[in-house]
Amino acid sequence: MGRTRSSSPTISEVAAAAGVGRATAARTLGGYGYVSDEMRERVLASAEALGYRANQLARSVSTGVSHTIGVVVADISNPFFGGVVRGVSEIASARGFDALVISTYEHFEDEIAAMNVLVDKRVDGIILSSAACDPASTAHLQLARERGIPLVLLDRLIPGIELDAVVIDNRTAARTATGELIAAGHARIGFVWGPPTPARPSFRRDLVDAAARNLWSDGERLMGYLDALDDSGLPLDPDLVAVGEKTEAHTYDEVMRMLALADPPTAFFCTETDALTGTLHALRDSGVAIPSQASVIGFDDSSWAAVMEPPLTMVEQPMLDLGRRAAELLLGRIDGDGDGEEAPTQLELPARLIQRASVAPPR
Amino acid sequence: MGRTRSSSPTISEVAAAAGVGRATAARTLGGYGYVSDEMRERVLASAEALGYRANQLARSVSTGVSHTIGVVVADISNPFFGGVVRGVSEIASARGFDALVISTYEHFEDEIAAMNVLVDKRVDGIILSSAACDPASTAHLQLARERGIPLVLLDRLIPGIELDAVVIDNRTAARTATGELIAAGHARIGFVWGPPTPARPSFRRDLVDAAARNLWSDGERLMGYLDALDDSGLPLDPDLVAVGEKTEAHTYDEVMRMLALADPPTAFFCTETDALTGTLHALRDSGVAIPSQASVIGFDDSSWAAVMEPPLTMVEQPMLDLGRRAAELLLGRIDGDGDGEEAPTQLELPARLIQRASVAPPR
Numbered sequence: 209m210g211r212t213r214s215s216s217p218t219i220s221e222v223a224a225a226a227g228v229g230r231a232t233a234a235r236t237l238g239g240y241g242y243v244s245d246e247m248r249e250r251v252l253a254s255a256e257a258l259g260y261r262a263n264q265l266a267r268s269v270s271t272g273v274s275h276t277i278g279v280v281v282a283d284i285s286n287p288f289f290g291g292v293v294r295g296v297s298e299i300a301s302a303r304g305f306d307a308l309v310i311s312t313y314e315h316f317e318d319e320i321a322a323m324n325v326l327v328d329k330r331v332d333g334i335i336l337s338s339a340a341c342d343p344a345s346t347a348h349l350q351l352a353r354e355r356g357i358p359l360v361l362l363d364r365l366i367p368g369i370e371l372d373a374v375v376i377d378n379r380t381a382a383r384t385a386t387g388e389l390i391a392a393g394h395a396r397i398g399f400v401w402g403p404p405t406p407a408r409p410s411f412r413r414d415l416v417d418a419a420a421r422n423l424w425s426d427g428e429r430l431m432g433y434l435d436a437l438d439d440s441g442l443p444l445d446p447d448l449v450a451v452g453e454k455t456e457a458h459t460y461d462e463v464m465r466m467l468a469l470a471d472p473p474t475a476f477f478c479t480e481t482d483a484l485t486g487t488l489h490a491l492r493d494s495g496v497a498i499p500s501q502a503s504v505i506g507f508d509d510s511s512w513a514a515v516m517e518p519p520l521t522m523v524e525q526p527m528l529d530l531g532r533r534a535a536e537l538l539l540g541r542i543d544g545d546g547d548g549e550e551a552p553t554q555l556e557l558p559a560r561l562i563q564r565a566s567v568a569p570p571r
Numbered sequence: 572m573g574r575t576r577s578s579s580p581t582i583s584e585v586a587a588a589a590g591v592g593r594a595t596a597a598r599t600l601g602g603y604g605y606v607s608d609e610m611r612e613r614v615l616a617s618a619e620a621l622g623y624r625a626n627q628l629a630r631s632v633s634t635g636v637s638h639t640i641g642v643v644v645a646d647i648s649n650p651f652f653g654g655v656v657r658g659v660s661e662i663a664s665a666r667g668f669d670a671l672v673i674s675t676y677e678h679f680e681d682e683i684a685a686m687n688v689l690v691d692k693r694v695d696g697i698i699l700s701s702a703a704c705d706p707a708s709t710a711h712l713q714l715a716r717e718r719g720i721p722l723v724l725l726d727r728l729i730p731g732i733e734l735d736a737v738v739i740d741n742r743t744a745a746r747t748a749t750g751e752l753i754a755a756g757h758a759r760i761g762f763v764w765g766p767p768t769p770a771r772p773s774f775r776r777d778l779v780d781a782a783a784r785n786l787w788s789d790g791e792r793l794m795g796y797l798d799a800l801d802d803s804g805l806p807l808d809p810d811l812v813a814v815g816e817k818t819e820a821h822t823y824d825e826v827m828r829m830l831a832l833a834d835p836p837t838a839f840f841c842t843e844t845d846a847l848t849g850t851l852h853a854l855r856d857s858g859v860a861i862p863s864q865a866s867v868i869g870f871d872d873s874s875w876a877a878v879m880e881p882p883l884t885m886v887e888q889p890m891l892d893l894g895r896r897a898a899e900l901l902l903g904r905i906d907g908d909g910d911g912e913e914a915p916t917q918l919e920l921p922a923r924l925i926q927r928a929s930v931a932p933p934r
Contacts, residue, residue, distance in 0.1 A: 259710070276688055284672065285653030294648045297674055301681065306688045309647065309672040311660055318664065325639060325669045329692050456874060485874040492878055511819060511848040512873075515855050517880030 217258040226254035276306045277538060278326030278334040280319060281362075284311040287481060288508045288527055289337070292362065295531020296335060303539055305332070314339050314454075323348040326357075333358040333538045341422055343368040358541035362534045365424045365554075372541065374534040374555045378425050381523050381559035382432025382479065383439070385505045388521070388561060389475040390440050392503060393569040398466050398473035399433050400459055400483045401426075402449040409451070412444050418451075429479045429507075448473050450483070459486025467494050474570035475503035481510070484520075499568035509562055518565035525559050533557065580621040589617035639669045640901060641689035641697040643682060644725075647674040650844060651871050651890055652700070655725065658894020659698060666902055668695070677702055677817075686711040689720075696721040696901045704785055706731040721904035725897045728787045728917075735904065737897040737918045741788050744886050744922035745795025745842065746802070748868045751884070751924060752838040753803050755866060756932040761829050761836035762796050763822055763846045764789075765812040772814070775807050781814075792842045792870075811836050813846070822849025830857050837933035838866035844873070847883075862931035872925055881928035888922050896920065 223233035228247055236251040237260070254260075279296055281289040293309055300307045308331060310322040316339045326334055334357060340346055346369055352359050361373035389397050403409075403418035403426065412434070419427035430449075437444055447469060450462035459482060466473050467490065476491075478484040484506035496502050498518060506513060509524035533555055586596035591610055599614040600623070617623075642659055644652040656672055663670045671694060673685040679702045689697055697720060703709055709732055715722050724736035752760050766772075766781035766789065775797070782790035793812075800807055810832060813825035822845060829836050830853065839854075841847040847869035851861075859865045861881060869876060872887035896918055 274691075276692070283657075284647055285650065285657045287648065287650060287653070290648030290650070290653055293674065294646075294676070297676065306673060306684060308688070308692075309674070310669060311656065311672070313657070313660065321669060325671070328637075329639070329671075482874075485878065488878040489874070510875075511845075511852070512875045512879075515848065515851040515879070516875075 217260050219260075222251060222255045222258055222260045225258060226250040274330055274332055275304055276308055276329070276331045277535070277542075278322075278329070278331040279307050279309045279362075280322045280326070280334065280336045280338075281309065281311055282314050282337050282339065284309060287510060288525060291527030292337075292531040292534075295528035296535045297531075298528070299532050299535035299539065305539070307535075312339065316340070316345070320348040323352060327352055327355055331357065333360070333542045335360050335362050335534050335538055337362045337364050338366055339364075339423065340366050341424070342366070358538055360534050360538045360541070363425060363530065367420070367424060370552050372537055372552045372554070374530055374537060374557070375425070376525055376530065376559050377556045378428035378559070379432040379435065381507075381525075381561070382429040382477070383435040384432075384561050385507075385523050386433045386436035386477055387439065388563070388567060389477060389503055389505060390436060390442065392475075392567050394473075394475040394503060395442055395570075396445065396448060396471060396473045396475070397433075398448045398450070398463065398476040398487075399430065400450040400463060400476055400478045400487055401454055401480065402430055402451045403427070404454055405451050407451075408449075409446055411446070415444075415446060415449060426479070433477060454480070454482070456482040456486040456489075459483045460490045463487050463490035464494065467491075467496065473502070475505075475567070477505050479507045481506075481508050483507075488516075499566050501571060503567040503570075505561075505567060514564065516566075520566045521564045522562050523559050524562050526557050529557060580623050582623075585614060585618045585621055585623045588621060589613040637693050637695055638667055639671055639692070639694045640898070640905075641685075641692070641694040642670050642672045642725075643685045643689070643697065643699045643701075644672065644674055645677050645700050645702065647672060650873060651888060654890030655700075655894040655897075658891035659898045660894075661891070662895050662898035662902065668902070670898075675702065679703070679708070683711040686715060690715055690718055694720065696723070696905045698723050698725050698897050698901055700725045700727055701729055702727075702786065703729050704787070705729070721901055723897050723901045723904070726788060726893065730783070730787060733915050735900055735915045735917070737893055737900060737920070738788070739888055739893065739922050740919045741791035741922070742795040742798065744870075744888075744924070745792040745840070746798040747795075747924050748870075748886050749796045749799035749840055750802065751926070751930060752840060752866055752868060753799060753805065755838075755930050757836075757838040757866060758805055759808065759811060759834060759836045759838070760796075761811050761813070761826065761839040761850075762793065763813040763826060763839055763841045763850055764817055764843065765793055765814045766790070767817055768814050770814075771812075772809055774809070778807075778809060778812060789842070796840060817843070817845070819845040819849040819852075822846045823853045826850050826853035827857065830854075830859065836865070838868075838930070840868050842870045844869075844871050846870075851879075862929050864934060866930040866933075868924075868930065877927065879929075883929045884927045885925050886922050887925050889920050892920060 219233050220230050223230045232247050233251050236248050277300055297307045312318040312322055319339055334352055361371050363375055365373055403422050405418045409415040409418055419430045452458050476487050478487050498504050505521045507523045509522040513520040513522050582596050583593050586593045595610050596614050599611050640663055660670045675681040682702055697715055724734050726738055728736055766785050768781045772778040772781055782793045815821050839850050841850050861867050868884045870886045872885040876883040876885050
């Protein structure tokens with residue numbers, strides 16, 4: 209690391225070295241206005257030789273665009289969000305934008321802090337997978353709007369709030385997956401996981417109410433499960449719905465509880481990766497074979513699911529497309545599509561059931 | 572979203588509402604200097620009532636600390652980096668810092684752009700998992716040092732560069748895993764994956780040279796594999812080393828090629844998650860049973876590896892600890908530990924071999 213000069217050369221120095229006027233150098237290095245190809249090449253060659261780099265902060269004040277977008281997601285260690293961020297980055301990068309990602313790990317206070325940081329860092333737009341469940345918890349979104357920063361919700365709507373959004377059709381996906389188990393002959397289907405209430409609701413209405421007070425996407429998957437039961441005239445047994453903390457360890461405990469019931473489930477629908485691995489560990493530790501003793505369908509297809517024994521039937525979410533479409537929508541808003549007064553755009557992408565070998569008739 | 576005021580109240584307005592002097596309000600809201608508990612509470616209550624929020628950008632100019640760190644990683648959709656970032660965020664969050672994460676997807680130009688963005692956004696420090704392989708490619712690191720921004724390398728050293736760093740002892744981990752296969756009786760062990768050279772090196776020296784020109788961590792794992800062969804006096808067969816593009820799809824092709832050799836490998840050591848899933852798909856499609864027909868050891872233990880049939884023997888990397896230690900080291904530098912002149916701190920964390928059921932003697 210031999211270079212020791214402590215400051216970047218000025219635009220004027222670059223212009224002098226390139227033998228062009230300062231305005232030409234400024235246009236080239238600032239990325240605005242017309243510059244001939246020949247001039248551009250000379251300026252860029254001099255800039256590189258001198259080690260020039262733009263003061264992007266100053267530039268963002270003058271042009272109003274810093275070429276960064278913020279992405280706030282629940283948990284970057286969840287492969288689902290890893291895939292979504294990859295899709296966002298792909299589109300952003302192709303347009304010369306950098307994506308700054310903040311993980312909130314489902315802590316609402318961290319989401320508020322993340323929004324504040326991104327607004328303060330003057331990003332040009334924000335993609336947010338929010339933990340907010342009602343309009344009363346959206347003051348931090350209002351802040352971005354006040355500053356004129358476009359905002360796109362990702363993966364999760366906030367009931368009562370109309371904003372640009374790109375989500376999955378979770379309800380239809382859950383209805384299809386549960387229907388697949390019912391079509392195979394199952395009537396007692398464990399739903400892993402339900403709302404994070406500490407106490408198990410005894411009635412359908414209480415379960416639906418609890419889901420409505422929590423994450424939109426989780427609630428939609430529960431509604432799809434109920435839709436499928438209704439389609440076939442099957443009753444809901446609240447004992448077959450996992451509730452409480454959304455972790456692999458707690459899922460394990462809930463599935464062990466269900467397996468100990470007098471009339472245990474013969475199939476499981478697992479709505480997250482951690483719910484699936486927790487269920488698989490519980491079934492293995494209980495000596496329950498898949499699919500001869502219990503059928504399983506998971507959510508969020510991964511490469512490893514196809515090499516399990518048996519290969520797992522899975523709901524595949526279009527993670528990359530979800531991220532790409534959100535980035536395209538956001539960059540369109542940054543470009544000035546619409547005047548901010550028209551109705552928000554809400555896209556709902558379909559999920560696909562991939563049939564493999566983990567579903568069979570009950571014994 | 573009822574609030575419509577377009578700007579935050581000033582510090583003077585907060586001071587007036589709290590009945591304190593402007594300096595007291597400024598110290599409280601800026602987080603510097605002494606303020607009594609009682610005064611602090613009055614200021615914070617007024618600030619909250621008025622909807623005051625600090626202009627952190629202005630504050631960072633005056634105090635020099637913006638309470639954000641940048642994290643540049645290769646690929647956030649890789650569960651390894653997901654876990655590492657979780658560890659970083661945990662420590663940063665506890666200290667009131669937000670972590671802004673940028674993924675480079677192993678594109679070196681994107682790494683340079685990411686460093687520039689973070690420097691321009693005036694983060695207080697940067698944790699970097701670099702794709703740079705030699706000192707000639709580190710001008711973008713020099714930039715951070717010129718600006719006085721502490722930098723900690725994560726997971727990957729850059730040979731010839733002395734910087735603070737936290738890494739895994741990859742060489743010992745690979746030597747242990749390969750030794751486990753040799754101890755079970757294997758002499759022909761596929762190494763997935765080797766250096767990303769398009770042509771397969773025919774000689775050990777060429778292979779080692781190619782590894783040295785590429786990622787440090789990958790090279791260390793190859794050296795550990797060679798160490799284990801040497802320990803037992805086994806020859807290297809370059810045909811058993813996967814080379815080329817580091818993707819699951821290409822791994823699949825390389826393993827299929829090895830299985831078609833006249834004397835195919837009886838065991839595989841897979842040094843990444845994608846290398847492991849690619850290998851598992853190739854073995855399944857070829858009807859090769861684990862462990863009776865081929866033994867397998869993977870790198871980066873995941874919950875699903877323990878519920879495979881058979882459960883997989885894996886190298887477990889301490890991902891969370893890696894992130895935590897890097898964040899602690901960086902925050903220490905931001906606090907001013909050392910004067911920047913002493914020798915860098917380089918921590919090497921051990922990885923652990925978790926023995927399950929995917930290793931058996933060759934047929």
